[in-house]
Amino acid sequence: MSQNFRRDLNREFDAISGSPSPALSARVRAALAENRPARTGPFWMAGLAAGLIAAIVVGVLVVASFNRHQTGVLPAGAPTPSASPSSVTHSPSPTQTPADNLPAFVCAGPVSLAGTSSPTVAFVDAVRTGTHPGYDRVTIEFNNGEPANVDMSPHDGTTFTQGASGQQVTLQGSTGLLVIIHGSDEHTAYTGSTDIKTGYSMLLELRQVEDFEGTVQWGLGLSKSACYRAFYLTNPARLVIDIQNS
Amino acid sequence: MMSAVMEQRPSAMQRATEGDADSFAMLIDPLLNPAYRLAAVMLSDRMAAEDAVQEASVKAWRNLRQLRGDESSLRAWFLSIVANECRMTRRRRWWSVVKSADVESNRRTDAPSQEAVTDLRRAVARLSPDERLPLVLYFYLDLPLDEVARTLHVSRSAAKSRIYRAARRLRSDLTLEEVS
Numbered sequence: 001m002s003q004n005f006r007r008d009l010n011r012e013f014d015a016i017s018g019s020p021s022p023a024l025s026a027r028v029r030a031a032l033a034e035n036r037p038a039r040t041g042p043f044w045m046a047g048l049a050a051g052l053i054a055a056i057v058v059g060v061l062v063v064a065s066f067n068r069h070q071t072g073v074l075p076a077g078a079p080t081p082s083a084s085p086s087s088v089t090h091s092p093s094p095t096q097t098p099a100d101n102l103p104a105f106v107c108a109g110p111v112s113l114a115g116t117s118s119p120t121v122a123f124v125d126a127v128r129t130g131t132h133p134g135y136d137r138v139t140i141e142f143n144n145g146e147p148a149n150v151d152m153s154p155h156d157g158t159t160f161t162q163g164a165s166g167q168q169v170t171l172q173g174s175t176g177l178l179v180i181i182h183g184s185d186e187h188t189a190y191t192g193s194t195d196i197k198t199g200y201s202m203l204l205e206l207r208q209v210e211d212f213e214g215t216v217q218w219g220l221g222l223s224k225s226a227c228y229r230a231f232y233l234t235n236p237a238r239l240v241i242d243i244q245n246s
Numbered sequence: 247m248m249s250a251v252m253e254q255r256p257s258a259m260q261r262a263t264e265g266d267a268d269s270f271a272m273l274i275d276p277l278l279n280p281a282y283r284l285a286a287v288m289l290s291d292r293m294a295a296e297d298a299v300q301e302a303s304v305k306a307w308r309n310l311r312q313l314r315g316d317e318s319s320l321r322a323w324f325l326s327i328v329a330n331e332c333r334m335t336r337r338r339r340w341w342s343v344v345k346s347a348d349v350e351s352n353r354r355t356d357a358p359s360q361e362a363v364t365d366l367r368r369a370v371a372r373l374s375p376d377e378r379l380p381l382v383l384y385f386y387l388d389l390p391l392d393e394v395a396r397t398l399h400v401s402r403s404a405a406k407s408r409i410y411r412a413a414r415r416l417r418s419d420l421t422l423e424e425v426s
Contacts, residue, residue: 005417012366012370013386017292018292020278020283020296024282024296025271027300028271028274029267029268031300032304035304035308
């Protein structure tokens with residue numbers, strides 16, 4: 001061939017590449033001097049160090065993930081929640097949450113929340129649910145501030161009486177939780193479902209059972225009795241109810 | 247004389263592995279010219295080729311402990327780092343933008359002399375950088391087939407096949423026996 005082919009090809013390659021600048025060698029030497037690799041110890045030391053770093057990283061990620069769940073994982077696009085539990089009164093709690101800024105879970109008795117700087121009527125504009133390691137969550141969002149008061153209490157069975165009509169409705173599950181929001185309405189800004197079936201392990205269904213004369217009530221159907229907690233998040237104002245699922 | 251050189255080289259390698267920059271610079275100095283030519287052909291840009299060689303040198307220096315074998319393996323190992331650096335250079339977004347503009351500009355500038363461009367030159371220009379690579383290694387840098395294979399991280403027969411396929415795009419009547 002092949003000699004001609006090689007000669008012609010190399011001529012083309014020569015035309016493309018030319019010669020390196022005379023300074024290339026000095027340039028590389030200078031770059032090497034500036035980028036001296038760190039001296040390393042035996043490989044077992046490198047392996048040990050890598051293992052320690054990996055353990056630290058995993059630990060940080062686990063803690064960060066856990067804290068993120070505790071402070072409220074809401075649907076994408078929701079602002080980062082800032083917990084501001086306000087005026088919570090409840091029965092003694094056997095379970096303390098790891099996050100210091102969240103109230104403890106309550107396993108019996110009622111829970112009350114008082115809003116801060118509440119408008120006359122706080123308008124519900126969204127109701128969301130989510131399930132997380134350790135708890136199922138209901139988030140009720142208000143578009144103009146926290147309602148004046150919220151009362152929650154365990155409910156025998158899952159049959160609730162609707163506030164305006166007096167009709168009874170039965171939710172999925174074996175026991176319930178009643179949420180009464182005073183100073184609120186759910187027909188001005190809310191267009192979502194008033195009967196939500198979740199399919200979660202603990203929180204099975206929630207249904208609006210009253211929206212009348214400034215009072216909103218939701219009934220929650222649970223698979224069994226469970227500890228719960230409630231608190232407010234701000235920007236926007238949200239009532240968060242967590243029900244332990246494990 | 248030869249035995250003195252052979253005794254000196256392993257010790258330079260040893261010193262380089264232990265962190266002696268001068269020893270490493272001495273080892274790769276003879277490789278800079280072929281590395282540059284490889285990069286220049288892959289990138290079609292002389293300044294970028296020098297940048298790639300410099301960057302590849304630093305990467306090789308940092309990863310010298312990963313080199314398997316002795317100094318005889320250094321050339322193939324280093325050239326493979328250079329080739330990787332060229333690929334990374336081409337992947338960078340600005341590269342495609344700038345080079346596209348350059349190509350258009352060159353076409354306009356060189357338009358009157360197009361007739362002087364040979365068929366081979368046009369064919370080479372049509373090759374992708376990864377098609378040029380085995381041709382550069384084998385024909386231009388005159389590496390033995392085994393070393394081409396090590397640089398490409400493929401078997402000897404696969405290297406031969408790549409050379410043949412790329413060369414066939416330049417000369418259609420090429421036979422496999424001519425690539426040996």
